[in-house]
Amino acid sequence: MGGIDALAAGGERQVCGATSALPLSLALATVQITEEEQEALDLIDPTLRCTLGPHRGRHRDLVLDTDEDSAVWTSWRDGDLPTAVEILKNCGESNGLAAGHDDVCTHYAGHPDDHSWALFDPVLAYIDQHVPAALLRALAPFLSERKADVQQPQTAAGR
Ligand SMILES: [Zn+2]
Ligand SMILES: [Zn+2]
Structure with a gap:
């Protein structure tokens, strides 16, 4: 077995994967709260996909990574559109492996379930x-x- 099958068969937990879409008003709000230039709009992907591990409650996705230790996130209920964006601190937890295999969690601080590097996406x-x-x-x-x-x-x- 190789590639994706091998990874999935390794018992790793999959990301949630729930989808939604970011309304334009929230993309504009993101640019405002981060005090980025209007061009930052081009960096915002309106397609949302929850990359948290299996969890209850609201889904979350990163909207814009603007800062070394924080980023703009949005959240939504199953089947709904998000209604707000917020700046959250990065989790940043390292997987502790040697250089070349090292990885840092891309979720926000205090996220549920496993760190991003422990999840299969x-x-x-x-x-x-x-x-x-x-x-x-x-x-x-x-x-x-x-x-x-x-x-x-x-x-x-x-x-
Ligand atoms: Zn989710
Ligand atoms: Zn983490």
């Missing part, structure tokens, strides 16, 4: 396996084009 596992190569291929033309732009002389120089 099927969506992240899929992204890890499939997206980086595909993304690099897709971005390659733009990256080289950008370099070419920089090297182009000013058109007004020929006068």
Whole structure:
């Protein structure tokens, strides 16, 4: 057995995975409370997915990571849209492994259940396996084009 099957069969607990969507008003509120520039809106993914371990009560997802030791989170009840955002301290608990295998919990301080690095996230596992190569291929033309732009002389120089 390999890959995702091996991980899931290892007895690891899966993330909750409940989904919702962030209303635009809360994306705007996030930019306001963090005093970020309006461009920060581009960094906010309105697709919400609870990455906590199995839990009761409200689901939570990170909205915007703006600070070294805190981030903006939202929460929602099953089947509902969220109605507020709040700044929460990061959990930041380390898994205590050696460099290269070390990881820090991405949940907020005081979260229920296991730390993020102890949970199996099927969506992240899929992204890890499939997206980086595909993304690099897709971005390659733009990256080289950008370099070419920089090297182009000013058109007004020929006068
Ligand atoms: Zn949840
Ligand atoms: Zn944690």
